[in-house]
Amino acid sequence: MAEQYTKIESVFDLMSLEQFSQFDEKTVLKAVTEAIAEQIQDLQDTIYQLLTEKHLNSAIGAQLDVLGRIIGRPRRGYNDQQYRDLLKLQVGINTSTGAPGSVVPIIKTITGSSTVDIFEDYPAAASAVVNGNNVSSELLSELELTGPAGVDMSIRAIYGDDAFGFEDADNALGYSDIGDPSSGGQYVDFIEV
Secondary structure: OHHHOOOOOOHHHHHOOOOOHHHOOOHHHHHHHHHHHHHHHHHHHHHHHHHHHOOOOOOOOHHHHHHHHHHOOOOOOOOHHHHHHHHHHHHHHHHOOOOHHHHHHHHHHHHOOOOEEEEEEOOOEEEEEEOOOOOOHHHHOOHHHHOOOOOEEEEEEOOOOOEEOOOOOOOOEOOOOOOOHHHOOEOOEEEEO
């Protein structure tokens, strides 16, 4: 929301009569225009502040607490960034349909991943393979709430470009050479949620 709005730095410049030469000698009109512009500028500054400071991505402190009450997630001692991440997750939980199309963006946001691959695991489970760097069991423990009811979720985190994978896996390295153990891929971290 904050990115959509452009702040007007000077309302008076927008209202300026200097572009109209017939008003050059009208000092009273100029003074009235300045007074009105000053009041409009104060109003515009306040509205812009409301738009930007109440947005989830830029809110801090008490503003985050208010958003948390609206979203349905109390702070419980988290710092602003942790709480912001939890609020984003809660928004995802509140709006998720459980379909992969609605779960993948939530996982990307929470983990900071550029790619998320979801795999079905029989009988009623799913695994997500992510390449993000914000993979904490605390955040991910609530990820299960974004999926369909009765489906277990697990996360496999790939860090860097040296992940282990077989021939059909994109950008994955296979087994290492006997003479060079560092040439192969690294197994992923597995986080059960």
